[in-house]
Amino acid sequence: MSSRAVTFRIHRAYSGSEVSGRGQTTWCRWLHAVLAAGAWCAAAQAQVGGLEVSVARQNGQPLSGAVITVDRESAPLGPAAPVKAIMDQVNLAFAPDVLVIPVHSTVQFPNSDAISHQVYSFSSARQFQLPLYRGKPYPPVQFDQPGVVTLGCNIHDNMIAYVLVTDAPFFGRTDARGQWRASDVPDGRYRVRIWHPLLNEPREIEGMVDVSAARGAVSIRLSKALRPAPLGSRPHTWDY
Amino acid sequence: MRIAGRQFASCAALLLCACMFASRGMAADWELSLDMRAVSSDGRNSFLDNGQGKLRFDDDDDGIQLGRLRAAWNQPLGETFSAHVEASTWDDDDKNPIDLTEAYLEYRPYPRAGWRTRLRLGAFYPPMSLENRALGWETPYTITPSAISSWIGEEIRTIGLEAQVDWLGTRLGHSFDFQLTGAVFGWNDPAGTMLAMHGFALHDRQTTLFGRVGALQTDLEMAKKELFHEIDGRPGFYVGAQARYLDRAILNVLHYDNRADPTAESIEIRDYAWKTRFDAAALRIETSNDWTLLLQAMQGDTAINPFMLLNWDFNSQSALVAKRWGRHMLAAHFDWFEIEFQDDPAASGSETGNAWAIAYSYDTGEHWRFALEWLRVESEVPARVEYLGEAAFARESKLELSARYMLTGDF
Numbered sequence: 001m002s003s004r005a006v007t008f009r010i011h012r013a014y015s016g017s018e019v020s021g022r023g024q025t026t027w028c029r030w031l032h033a034v035l036a037a038g039a040w041c042a043a044a045q046a047q048v049g050g051l052e053v054s055v056a057r058q059n060g061q062p063l064s065g066a067v068i069t070v071d072r073e074s075a076p077l078g079p080a081a082p083v084k085a086i087m088d089q090v091n092l093a094f095a096p097d098v099l100v101i102p103v104h105s106t107v108q109f110p111n112s113d114a115i116s117h118q119v120y121s122f123s124s125a126r127q128f129q130l131p132l133y134r135g136k137p138y139p140p141v142q143f144d145q146p147g148v149v150t151l152g153c154n155i156h157d158n159m160i161a162y163v164l165v166t167d168a169p170f171f172g173r174t175d176a177r178g179q180w181r182a183s184d185v186p187d188g189r190y191r192v193r194i195w196h197p198l199l200n201e202p203r204e205i206e207g208m209v210d211v212s213a214a215r216g217a218v219s220i221r222l223s224k225a226l227r228p229a230p231l232g233s234r235p236h237t238w239d240y
Numbered sequence: 241m242r243i244a245g246r247q248f249a250s251c252a253a254l255l256l257c258a259c260m261f262a263s264r265g266m267a268a269d270w271e272l273s274l275d276m277r278a279v280s281s282d283g284r285n286s287f288l289d290n291g292q293g294k295l296r297f298d299d300d301d302d303g304i305q306l307g308r309l310r311a312a313w314n315q316p317l318g319e320t321f322s323a324h325v326e327a328s329t330w331d332d333d334d335k336n337p338i339d340l341t342e343a344y345l346e347y348r349p350y351p352r353a354g355w356r357t358r359l360r361l362g363a364f365y366p367p368m369s370l371e372n373r374a375l376g377w378e379t380p381y382t383i384t385p386s387a388i389s390s391w392i393g394e395e396i397r398t399i400g401l402e403a404q405v406d407w408l409g410t411r412l413g414h415s416f417d418f419q420l421t422g423a424v425f426g427w428n429d430p431a432g433t434m435l436a437m438h439g440f441a442l443h444d445r446q447t448t449l450f451g452r453v454g455a456l457q458t459d460l461e462m463a464k465k466e467l468f469h470e471i472d473g474r475p476g477f478y479v480g481a482q483a484r485y486l487d488r489a490i491l492n493v494l495h496y497d498n499r500a501d502p503t504a505e506s507i508e509i510r511d512y513a514w515k516t517r518f519d520a521a522a523l524r525i526e527t528s529n530d531w532t533l534l535l536q537a538m539q540g541d542t543a544i545n546p547f548m549l550l551n552w553d554f555n556s557q558s559a560l561v562a563k564r565w566g567r568h569m570l571a572a573h574f575d576w577f578e579i580e581f582q583d584d585p586a587a588s589g590s591e592t593g594n595a596w597a598i599a600y601s602y603d604t605g606e607h608w609r610f611a612l613e614w615l616r617v618e619s620e621v622p623a624r625v626e627y628l629g630e631a632a633f634a635r636e637s638k639l640e641l642s643a644r645y646m647l648t649g650d651f
Contacts, residue, residue: 114648114649114650115269115648116267116269116316118350120350120351122350122351122352122353122354122411123411129319129350131319132316132319132322134267134650150411150412150413152351152408152411154348154350154351154356155348157408157417158487160410160411227415227486228486228488228528229528230486230487231487231488231526231528231530233530233564233566235380235603235605237374237375237380237603237646238373238374238380239373
């Protein structure tokens with residue numbers, strides 16, 4: 001990854017006290033850094049209740065569905081508790097298109113279509129295959145290594161989805177407004193990572209944030225347009 | 241060495257049956273579809289009735305017609321093998337009331353580190369039509385495919401072994417996938433006969449593996465229009481490449497050569513081994529607002545040498561535009577085609593022509609698909625003057641309504 005870190009500080013932001021960020025001390029001042037990956041804008045704002053991350057496309061429109069992972073740098077808080085997740089297959093598409101899970105979680109891969117699918121991954125984070133099936137014949141697959149796992153169907157090449165396995169304690173996806181919030185973030189220096197399947201380059205963007213009051217906001221704007229999203233509306237009798 | 245296609249296909253059918261029996265217990269997918277048509281046509285006597293008309297349904301066929309009754313069976317055989325069989329009837333004067341269009345075994349192992357191989361053994365279409373992407377090798381855009389796809393469905397079938405290698409770049413974070421294809425095949429030596437006999441046509445009537453192109457040829461001097469036979473014992477080949485940009489654009493190229501010996505002749509089907517070669521290219525672009533642009537081009541030649549070398553050069557181009565609004569689609573394609581016999585555009589055996597097809601279709605997404613198509617073909621065929629006493633130029637048009645009901649399931 002060729003991303004660079006942006007560091008800024010938030011001191012008791014909710015009380016309106018001084019905020020400093022690598023030589024910049026003005027309250028509500030945007031910190032700009034031109035990165036290989038994108039232009040980062042970091043803002044320190046009064047924000048009671050937790051850390052907020054906003055992601056915008058190159059054109060300023062909010063980016064929904066971006067994966068945010070946040071962990072403390074010096075003394076990592078460790079991964080969140082494993083979950084049991086589901087990646088379904090409906091109308092020749094994986095649902096959801098991106099699944100974010102803590103390490104050691106399990107994912108069930110039911111096939112709700114009337115036709116058979118054959119799910120595979122050859123990603124280094126987790127390689128597996130589920131022979132041709134319908135319904136829910138196989139036990140869940142466990143993901144023990146962090147990383148991006150790209151899923152495909154060996155019968156229907158247009159089917160593609162991702163499981164992002166994280167060892168970060170805080171994670172999620174941005175909403176329709178391009179925002180994601182975490183509450184109860186303890187003090188510390190945090191690494192914020194952004195990932196989206198359609199990012200042009202680099203595939204992962206990361207930055208640092210020093211949080212001394214566990215409250216603040218980070219805004220990120222991509223420098224490059226996203227790649228086109230997969231076409232999801234083709235009838236299933238096509239490209240059989 | 242002369243091997244009848246029937247012999248090979250019988251072995252293949254037996255093998256498939258054995259495989260299916262061996263795999264009992266594994267769920268097989270089946271598809272069954274009935275496509276009925278209401279036709280209004282002013283077409284000349286159809287090529288299917290040994291005429292020089294360019295349409296499947298001519299002016300004698302007005303009314304309700306069977307478009308196609310189709311049954312398909314996809315049987316998994318273990319984890320990475322599967323068998324596919326396609327059977328159809330078109331209720332015309334074909335040799336067999338119901339027959340196969342494709343039957344093959346497929347080996348499709350899991351991708352490894354971004355690479356995947358695929359093998360097909362049996363009878364199937366070469367991977368060259370980006371238009372006929374729907375089940376049963378049909379076009380989803382119109383009722384009648386382009387002149388190029390019509391010809392492929394009529395005369396071309398791979399009966400042999402095909403290997404493909406895919407580089408799945410999109411699974412590795414890239415924007416492109418690439419594919420290389422190579423095949424060795426036999427039993428397609430008569431390919432080219434139909435171009436010489438009636439030229440290009442626009443139709444959705446695929447020739448069956450054991451059948452012939454329409455009605456029995458009553459002229460005993462003429463070929464029996466059976467296309468899937470081995471005559472000279474020389475295998476043919478094709479090589480192709482495909483590049484895909486995400487799921488938005490596909491570029492496909494193919495070089496085909498059946499390597500027939502043009503002096504070889506079959507008494508059984510009263511036909512020669514037609515030395516047929518062609519290059520084909522196709523580009524399909526789809527946008528996020530459901531527009532599709534499809535460009536196709538093909539150029540080649542076919543030759544026989546009964547007493548002297550007789551050569552037909554052929555080429556065709558097609559442009560298709562389609563726009564979908566949910567389950568509704570409007571599509572149009574324009575085609576040009578040309579055949580030149582012995583380098584003489586005025587010779588019997590030469591032709592030029594063009595075609596327009598405009599179609600509206602509504603796919604319910606479950607069982608029904610309705611389509612309404614207007615098709616017009618204009619062609620200048622010198623043979624009409626010599627053999628039929630008609631004008632060389634003909635303008636044929638057809639209005640056709642299709643109602644197709646499809647069932648799928650497993651057993």
